[in-house]
Amino acid sequence: MTATTDKRISATGELTWAATWVDGWNRFWFTPSEPLLLAVLRILTGSLLTWSSLVWLLDAEGFFGSTAWQAADNVWRMNDQPWHWSWYFSAGSAGSITLLATVSLLAAVLLTVGLATPLAAVIALAGYVSAVNRAPLNTFGFDDALGLLLLPLAIGPAGARLSLDRLLWRRAEPVVPRVSATVALRLIQVHLCVVYFFSGAGKLFGASWWEGTALWGAVANTQYRTLDLTFLAWHPLLTNALTLGTLFWEFSYPALVWPRLTRRLVLALAVLVHLGIGLAMGMMEFGLAMLVANMAFLPPSLSLKGSGPESGISPPSSSIDAHS
Amino acid sequence: MPQPLQSDSTAQTARGNWPLPARLLASVLILLYLAVVILPPLAGPPPASELAGVMLQPFRPLVGSLALSHGYRFFAPNPGPGHSIRWTMTTADGSRKTGLTPDAKADWPRLLYHRRFMIPEKLAAFVPLPEAPAEIRQEAVRDWQPLVEDIATRLLARHGGREVSLDLIEHYLPDTFEVREGRGGDDLVMPLGRYRWREEASR
Numbered sequence: 001m002t003a004t005t006d007k008r009i010s011a012t013g014e015l016t017w018a019a020t021w022v023d024g025w026n027r028f029w030f031t032p033s034e035p036l037l038l039a040v041l042r043i044l045t046g047s048l049l050t051w052s053s054l055v056w057l058l059d060a061e062g063f064f065g066s067t068a069w070q071a072a073d074n075v076w077r078m079n080d081q082p083w084h085w086s087w088y089f090s091a092g093s094a095g096s097i098t099l100l101a102t103v104s105l106l107a108a109v110l111l112t113v114g115l116a117t118p119l120a121a122v123i124a125l126a127g128y129v130s131a132v133n134r135a136p137l138n139t140f141g142f143d144d145a146l147g148l149l150l151l152p153l154a155i156g157p158a159g160a161r162l163s164l165d166r167l168l169w170r171r172a173e174p175v176v177p178r179v180s181a182t183v184a185l186r187l188i189q190v191h192l193c194v195v196y197f198f199s200g201a202g203k204l205f206g207a208s209w210w211e212g213t214a215l216w217g218a219v220a221n222t223q224y225r226t227l228d229l230t231f232l233a234w235h236p237l238l239t240n241a242l243t244l245g246t247l248f249w250e251f252s253y254p255a256l257v258w259p260r261l262t263r264r265l266v267l268a269l270a271v272l273v274h275l276g277i278g279l280a281m282g283m284m285e286f287g288l289a290m291l292v293a294n295m296a297f298l299p300p301s302l303s304l305k306g307s308g309p310e311s312g313i314s315p316p317s318s319s320i321d322a323h324s
Numbered sequence: 325m326p327q328p329l330q331s332d333s334t335a336q337t338a339r340g341n342w343p344l345p346a347r348l349l350a351s352v353l354i355l356l357y358l359a360v361v362i363l364p365p366l367a368g369p370p371p372a373s374e375l376a377g378v379m380l381q382p383f384r385p386l387v388g389s390l391a392l393s394h395g396y397r398f399f400a401p402n403p404g405p406g407h408s409i410r411w412t413m414t415t416a417d418g419s420r421k422t423g424l425t426p427d428a429k430a431d432w433p434r435l436l437y438h439r440r441f442m443i444p445e446k447l448a449a450f451v452p453l454p455e456a457p458a459e460i461r462q463e464a465v466r467d468w469q470p471l472v473e474d475i476a477t478r479l480l481a482r483h484g485g486r487e488v489s490l491d492l493i494e495h496y497l498p499d500t501f502e503v504r505e506g507r508g509g510d511d512l513v514m515p516l517g518r519y520r521w522r523e524e525a526s527r
Contacts, residue, residue: 025351026347029350029351029354030342030347030350032341051435052435055433055435055436055439056439058436059436059439062478062482063439067477067478067481067482068474068478069440069443069474069475069478070471070474070475071474071477074470074471074474077467077470077471078446079388079393080384080387080388080393081388082388083384083385083387083388083389084388084389084391084393085388085389128391129389129390129391132391133388133391135439136446137442137443137446137447137471138439138440138442138443139439139442140438140439140442141398142435142438144394144396147390147391147392147394151357151390179341179342183350183354187354187357190358190361191361194361194362194365194396195396198365198366198395198396198397199396199397199398199400202395202396202397202398202400202401203397203399203400203401204401205400205401206400206401206402207401207402208402208403209400209401209402213500214399214402214403215403216499216500217399217402217403217404217497218399218403220497220498220503221403221404221405221406221495221497222406222495223406223407223408223426223441223495224406226434230503232500233500233501233503233504234504236500239500282434282437282438283438284434285435285438
């Protein structure tokens, strides 16, 4: 009798545990949220993509043409063909390459202003993928960050607010919270945590990160440097502190960005780190793109009301918030 | 207690907008996306487990289609020295030109500089240092030479050249005490060969 009762209690407990997981999953991904933050991310990402597309276009032949820095039939040496498709592979002339690069640029502009947003987002994503898959020799972290943002923007209702679409055709429609806005923001948040986790974990291999000298390696690299910080040679302890602080921040980001208590601190450090990289190493686009991705952790309504430590910033709500 | 963004009634209504089959389908797609986001950096660059490589296999089409094959190892494991490509060219009219890729003065805006800066940075991963055993350096030529041929082709096309020779320069990265003492070191120079248009070479 006792054994039967214990068994039943155990089964109920497991059911409750499983139900908690399902409920948590549902709340995390499928609680509707305001599309305002997603609209702001659309404008900022679209602006960065517009700039990136313009720069690709400045040397379209060099990046995508028949005499490119990397020939089309050598691209397999740096990525996984045939899966890394690109519309530039089928472009036979300089004119068609310029045309395709211009289409990418126009899609980025339309995404920024929010005109025909769903279509613009898909074409902008296709243009981005085509560029980075055709020219892997010329890509870097900025492109990774843009990719992180573009697919969620294509999935979510990025044009529901602050867009020409709304101004021209949907002005009278009320703005309602959307589940798809939550899914898009969550994809950015989780992807960003993956980026920081692997970037931080990769640094744990490096002796210079443990020794606290890695930052010097970036400061002394004249090819990167846009700000002379060589005075740090006279302040080794400061270099140590900045290096170890960066390492700890990056590695702990995926855990500490979720609890309300630490989120503001983690995001404030993100601003310092990414603006620092942007200003000192001449990679402002990379810094800004990472900061735009970090903005996915702001409240979806962008309302600061109730964003204090007690009430918690709830970018869309999560069961993790509940336990913090 | 969990804190939904909207009131319970709003959340329930919206959840009703996504019925169970829709949430199930969305959940499968989300898990699929998470797999293609997490597996590539787990499977490379080295060191990486064989298991991660095997798990990545079925997702390769999706990873490639969405350009998600990133390692996310920014400045890892250690920030290293910078690289440039130094080139000397004979043009069609017989004059000589020299240059650097990237060129901090000519490659503007900065994003264009950075896109060209990545060329020697990524090439350097294929070119062994001069102190590497001759056998390894010889074997590596098969990997880097096709890339260098493309770079040479680009330079010849861009500058109207007939023949170009290239060197990969690894810029000396001074230590803090060297900077304090006003000392430095020499850049490493790794010759990458001389290249000309095929029709000229076959004449």
